[in-house]
Amino acid sequence: MDIVDISRWQFGITTVYHFIFVPLTIGLAPMVALMQTMWAIKRDERWYRMSRFFGTVLLVNFAMGVATGIVQEFQFGMNWSEYSRMVGDVFGAPLALEGLIAFFMESVFLGLWIFGRGRIPVWLHTLSIWMVAIGVNISAYFIIVANSFMQHPVGAIYNPDTGRAELVDVVALLTNPTALAAFPHAVAGSFLTAGTFVLGIAGWWMIRDRAKAALHRGALKMGLWTTVLSSIAVAITGDIQAKLMFIQQPMKMASAESLCHTETDPWFSVLTIGTHNDCEAAKHLIEVPGVLSFLADGRFSGVTLQGVMDLQAQMEQLYGPGNYTPNLFVTYWSFRAMIGLMVGSLALAAIAWFFTRKNRLPEGRNAQIFNVACLAALPFPFLANSAGWIFTEMGRQPWVVHPNPNSVGDPRTEMIRMTVDMGVTDHAPVNVIISLIGFTVVYAALAVVWFYLIRRVVLAGPPVEVDADHPDYQASAEEALEPVRFSHNGAAEIEARAGTAASTAGGGSVALATKPSEHREPSEHREHRGGGGRHRVKEPTDRPSAERLTDPTANPTNPFPNNTEKES
Amino acid sequence: MFGLDLPLVWFILIAFLFAGYFLLEGFDFGVGILLPFVGRTEAKRSAMLRTIGPVWDGNEVWLITAGGALFAAFPEWYASMFSGFYLPLFLILLGLIVRIVGLEWRTKVDTDYWRAWCDRGIIVGSWLPPVLWGVAVANLIRGVPDNAGLVYPLLNPFGLLGGLALTAVFVLHGLTFLRLKTAGELRERAGALLTPVAALALILGGAFAVAAQFLYGKDWTWVATGLAAVGLLIGIFGALRGRDGIAFSATSIAVIAVTVLAFGAMFPMVWPGMDLWAAASSEYTLKFMTWSAILITPLVLLYQGWTYWVFRKRITAHTVSA
Numbered sequence: 001m002d003i004v005d006i007s008r009w010q011f012g013i014t015t016v017y018h019f020i021f022v023p024l025t026i027g028l029a030p031m032v033a034l035m036q037t038m039w040a041i042k043r044d045e046r047w048y049r050m051s052r053f054f055g056t057v058l059l060v061n062f063a064m065g066v067a068t069g070i071v072q073e074f075q076f077g078m079n080w081s082e083y084s085r086m087v088g089d090v091f092g093a094p095l096a097l098e099g100l101i102a103f104f105m106e107s108v109f110l111g112l113w114i115f116g117r118g119r120i121p122v123w124l125h126t127l128s129i130w131m132v133a134i135g136v137n138i139s140a141y142f143i144i145v146a147n148s149f150m151q152h153p154v155g156a157i158y159n160p161d162t163g164r165a166e167l168v169d170v171v172a173l174l175t176n177p178t179a180l181a182a183f184p185h186a187v188a189g190s191f192l193t194a195g196t197f198v199l200g201i202a203g204w205w206m207i208r209d210r211a212k213a214a215l216h217r218g219a220l221k222m223g224l225w226t227t228v229l230s231s232i233a234v235a236i237t238g239d240i241q242a243k244l245m246f247i248q249q250p251m252k253m254a255s256a257e258s259l260c261h262t263e264t265d266p267w268f269s270v271l272t273i274g275t276h277n278d279c280e281a282a283k284h285l286i287e288v289p290g291v292l293s294f295l296a297d298g299r300f301s302g303v304t305l306q307g308v309m310d311l312q313a314q315m316e317q318l319y320g321p322g323n324y325t326p327n328l329f330v331t332y333w334s335f336r337a338m339i340g341l342m343v344g345s346l347a348l349a350a351i352a353w354f355f356t357r358k359n360r361l362p363e364g365r366n367a368q369i370f371n372v373a374c375l376a377a378l379p380f381p382f383l384a385n386s387a388g389w390i391f392t393e394m395g396r397q398p399w400v401v402h403p404n405p406n407s408v409g410d411p412r413t414e415m416i417r418m419t420v421d422m423g424v425t426d427h428a429p430v431n432v433i434i435s436l437i438g439f440t441v442v443y444a445a446l447a448v449v450w451f452y453l454i455r456r457v458v459l460a461g462p463p464v465e466v467d468a469d470h471p472d473y474q475a476s477a478e479e480a481l482e483p484v485r486f487s488h489n490g491a492a493e494i495e496a497r498a499g500t501a502a503s504t505a506g507g508g509s510v511a512l513a514t515k516p517s518e519h520r521e522p523s524e525h526r527e528h529r530g531g532g533g534r535h536r537v538k539e540p541t542d543r544p545s546a547e548r549l550t551d552p553t554a555n556p557t558n559p560f561p562n563n564t565e566k567e568s
Numbered sequence: 569m570f571g572l573d574l575p576l577v578w579f580i581l582i583a584f585l586f587a588g589y590f591l592l593e594g595f596d597f598g599v600g601i602l603l604p605f606v607g608r609t610e611a612k613r614s615a616m617l618r619t620i621g622p623v624w625d626g627n628e629v630w631l632i633t634a635g636g637a638l639f640a641a642f643p644e645w646y647a648s649m650f651s652g653f654y655l656p657l658f659l660i661l662l663g664l665i666v667r668i669v670g671l672e673w674r675t676k677v678d679t680d681y682w683r684a685w686c687d688r689g690i691i692v693g694s695w696l697p698p699v700l701w702g703v704a705v706a707n708l709i710r711g712v713p714d715n716a717g718l719v720y721p722l723l724n725p726f727g728l729l730g731g732l733a734l735t736a737v738f739v740l741h742g743l744t745f746l747r748l749k750t751a752g753e754l755r756e757r758a759g760a761l762l763t764p765v766a767a768l769a770l771i772l773g774g775a776f777a778v779a780a781q782f783l784y785g786k787d788w789t790w791v792a793t794g795l796a797a798v799g800l801l802i803g804i805f806g807a808l809r810g811r812d813g814i815a816f817s818a819t820s821i822a823v824i825a826v827t828v829l830a831f832g833a834m835f836p837m838v839w840p841g842m843d844l845w846a847a848a849s850s851e852y853t854l855k856f857m858t859w860s861a862i863l864i865t866p867l868v869l870l871y872q873g874w875t876y877w878v879f880r881k882r883i884t885a886h887t888v889s890a
Contacts, residue, residue, distance in 0.1 A: 056676075063672030066625065067665045073635045074657055077650025084650075088643020089849040096640040097860060099633030104868045108626035112875050115622035120878060159850070164643070166850040425651040431718070435658045442662060446669055453676055 003429050004421045007079045010436040012393070014075065016386055017443045018068040021450070023385050025065045026140055026187060027194025027230075028058045029133035031222065033126070038218070040126045050219045053462035054198060055129075060453045062110065064446065071439065073099075079432065083400050083423030090156045090167045091146055094174075098142035106135030140190070141183050148179035151396060152248045153404050158415040165401075165416045178248065181241045182392075188233035189388065193381040195230055196345040199223030201458055203352050204374040207367050215462065220356060227349045231342060238339075239295065246296040246305075249402060251315070251324065252395035253296065254308045255331035261307035268292040270336070318408065322419070326397040330390065337387035344380025348373050574858060575848035578641040579838075581861060583831040585634035587824045590734075592627035593697075594823050596620045598742015600667065600694025601735070603687060606746065606757050610680070611885040613687065617674065619749040622879045624671060626872055628664070640857050645847035648839045652712055655719050656700045663700075667693020698738045699731040706730025706776070709784050709833045712840055726779060733776035737800070737826065740769035741819040744803055748812040751882040759807075766804040773800055777826065780833050789832040796825035 032055045039047035073095065076084045084091070109131035116125050149156075155172030156165040167173065202219035205212075246253050259266055267287035293303035306314075308325055315324040351373045355362040362370045396402045403417035599620050607613030620627075638646045650657060670689030674682075706727045707713070713721040743765050746758045774797065781793045799822030806815035836843045848854065 059672065060676060063669050066628075066672075067668040070628075070632065070664055070668070071661050073632050074650055074661060076639065077635075077646045078654055078657060079651070081647035081651035084639065084647040085643055088639055088646060089853050092636065092638075092640030092643055092646070092849070093853060093857060096633065096636035096857060099629060099636040100860065100864050100868065103629045103632055104626060104872065107629050108623075108868075108872050108875055111622035111625055112878065116878060167853045167856070170852075170856050425647075427651070427654060431654050434655070438658060438662060442665060446665070449669070449673070453673060456677070 001429070003427060003432060004424050006429055006432045006436055007424050007427075008420065010079060010432060010439065011075060012390075013436070013440055014068065014071050014443070015393075016390070017447070018065070018072060019385060019389055020382060020447070021061050021065040021068060022140075023186075023190035023193040023382070024061050024197060025058065026136050026190035027192070027226070028054060028061070028197065029129070029136050030191075031194055031198055031226065032058050033129040033133045034222065035219070036126050036129055040122050046215050046218060049215065049462040053457075054201075054219070056457045057197075057201075057454055059110075059114065060450065060457060064450045066107075067446065068443065078435075079425050079427070080400070080423050081425040083418060085164065086418055086423070087149070087156075087165050087401060090149055090153075090165050090173065093167065093170065094142040094146040094149075098139050098146075102135045102139030102142060106132050106139065109135065137187060140186055141179075144183045144186060145174055145176060145179045148176045148182055149173060150399075150401050151182075151392070152176060152178040152244075153401055153407075153413070153416045156416060157412040160415070177244060181237060181244050185234065185237035185241055185388075188230045188237055189381070189385050191226055191230035192234055192342070192345055193385060195223050195226030196348060196377055196381050197223070199227050199352055200348060200374040200378045203348075203356070204371060205461060206356070206361060207371045207374075209461070210361060213361055217356070217359070220352065224349055224352055227345050231346060231349070234342065242295045243298060248405060249396060250306050250405075251308070251311045251326065252331070254306055254311055255326045255328050255395055256335040256391065257292065257305070258328050258332045259305055259307050260309050262304065262310045263307065264304045265289070265293050265301050266305055268295070319403070319417070322398070324398060326395050331395045334387045334391035334394070338384050338391055341380045341384035341387060344377040344384075348377035574851065574854040575641075575845050577858065578637075578848065578854060579831070579835070579844045582634060582638055582641065583827060585630060585637055586831070587827040589627070589630035589634055590701075590738075590827050591820055591823050592630060593624070594738040595742045595745035596624045596627055597694045597698045597735075598738045598740070599746060600690045600742075601698075601739050602742055602746065602758070602761070603691055603694070605761055606754070608757070609885070610683065612754050612757070613683075615750065615754055615883050615885045616746065617671065617690070618883050619746060621671075623872075623875060625668075626875065628668075637857070637861075641849055641854060642838065642844065642847040643849060644842060645838045645844070648842065648847075649708075652839070653704050653707075653722075656704055656722060659719075660697045660700045663693040663696030665693070666690075667697075695735070698735040702731035702734030703727045705734070705830050706780075708838075709780055709830055711837075726783070729772070729776050729779065733772040734826070736765075736769040736772040737819075737823060740765050740773075740800070740803065741816075741823055744807050744812070744816040744819045747807055748816045749883055752884045752886075754883075754885050759810075762804075762807050766807070770800060770804065773822075773826070777829060780829060784833040785829070786832055786835070789829050792825045792829040792832060796822050796829060799823075799825055 032051055035047050035051035035054065038044065039051060076091075109128040112120070112128040113125065113132060116128060120128075153165065154176050155167060155169040157168050158164075159166050198219055200223070202216040202223055206216045206220060209216075242253075257266065257269060267289045268291035270286040270288060290300040292305065294300055296305060297303045308328065312323075312325050316322065351370060355366060355370050361367075398419045398421070399417065400420045400423040401416060401418040404413065407413040407416065599616055603613060603616060607616050635646075638649075666689035670686040670693060674686035674690070677683075703722050706729065707722050707724075709730075710724070710726050713724070715721050743758055743762060747755055750758065777793050777796050781789060785793065799818045799820075801818075803815045803818035803822060806812075806818055836845075838844050838847050849857075
């Protein structure tokens, strides 16, 4: 393991971690915004409960997205300083814009959404979750613009005096065809992730709690539509990307197929055995004709694809001796995994549509099948997202800035290229090993906690009933307490009335008690409300839910008798 | 552009972003450090975290944007500094990570055990960044030793003093913020800690500011040093007299003044052997970035300021209800 390998592992691990959480946020934020909008317009409290339920999942996940993302902003300079020097002039701009436009928007308005419930008017509160939803998608655009420059550098020229790429055309950078294809593809993949998630969770709850199937049906339909539409979008945008890749990065295209020699109309291989990194040893077992030609150029025949061996020879001629072939095993299988793993979402969508059409609910054995399908499908889109990015990033190896094929022979731009080993910081390996271990261990621990929390929230289910008179529900800006006065007389007044002050409970999420309240120590903040929270994670047979709805012990002023609400 | 020296403009803008970060996250870190000292009961701790709850995430973006702006405007500086301060930055990032999840997840499970772990994350994540940022900034002023990627060359007397001073000033800043944002028992408890915190902030902050001024300052940075001193003093006296608004405004001015002093003392060398003009991007990039900043920054300041207005009410330990 030399410094290049350690740094590559570190960047790969941290980025894949980050992108476990990112797609769910990008897709789920607009869905939660839509749920809340449905409630705000129709005042149908089912949508309110759904938006609170999935909003809590969104918040748990958002924290992880922020925590893993913060490392990325610094990592370029920490581990890839030579790369940062070379392209910072171009690469830094989208990163700065992302912070300025998107990150501020999403984090400020998320705070407003969590804590503004019952404090700002409903329309403004709904607008703030929309701002979050728009913000996360804008941030995806800018970071993909930055990544697309690495895949297909445009809008810059090389300055031989400084040895740096310099931005000359920001419009070209922001409308890089690679970015305009990759951004919708990533967003569609994110919506597929969130749609599958909402569909799976809502479907699973419908089986688990039949009495309240009507509550979850809306979310199920929303998840189903999102899944179906986004899988179509994924396919179309993926096809566009493949055609670009055929022109811009032929080596990546050849590696995706483990295609050794230039061929006209090679068949698309579905299964290959053999050690892929020794080209000649690979045996294609199953092949389909026509597909690959269409993927590359939109025609079914007459397309010539260049092979890995020939491209390697070409590149050596152009860029000097070296190994310009990516890891064929990884590219071949990640490409297939990315496409194949969509099956999970599609199967779930088909099953869900079949079992719940015309307001039906599956019975008996069908219910079991549906139940299993709902949960089993959840990991698939996450894995597909990871596979797709691993293919994209490892397919351009050994380049960190892949040469633009149009630049060949153009003295102004042909030097805008960089291999990974030229871009790395010359650290003592021990430093990078320390940070590699540190990030990996901390992230792994947090990922376990993240899974535990999401599982908890899902098992707890949506809030059981809603009190329409509660300030959380009937938001009005007037019921605010006292404004700050710059004297403690005002503060003393507030304190005097604190016992009677209206509660401002209700962040954007629901805190869950772990034990029934009758077994819990009453803590200080609970005493003056007298509200007991109870939350049980149990089999649905434990107690029929109808009874829970008319629970006499529930505190009438607490809109969530099954959940204890608190704020941080 | 307008006949301006754009690298210099961006040096000032980077200083502005870091000043915003230290001003806003300064009291967040202060509240986190004070958590075990002021928040003796769960209700008090919840209320304390409520004071920063809606805003801390937006405050942290100032750092991310500062990082991005540094990358765009001064790639050489960004690359040298971030690889040069390797392990300190790694520790800062770990601190930020555990603090983020501690703050966000604290309310998600209603047990004392869970909250205790989240509080640990918040406390560790509130100590590490200010101490290490202080060390890093002090070394930037002083001139960075070789092997700065390791931690120990940075822990020279001046660097250590910078870390302690910045942390002490942040704790005072967090305390005046808490006094401003709370009422009743919680505010009294915060007031009881005022004297020791003020003494530490005065001694450490004063020593650092004087050392920076005499060793590395320029003539004009005397203004910043003076402002920092006046801000600290007014902040402390205002807080002792119960003038919360004045006290918080004064400590805010002190934090900004210290940042200005640091960047002023650094000017024009941003890294050993590199002045800010050598580190800057091309004219075109700086122009584009300047227009973006002119168009977007006021909007950000406007809506971020507005959220502070929305959550302007004082919080008591009773506010945070079950």
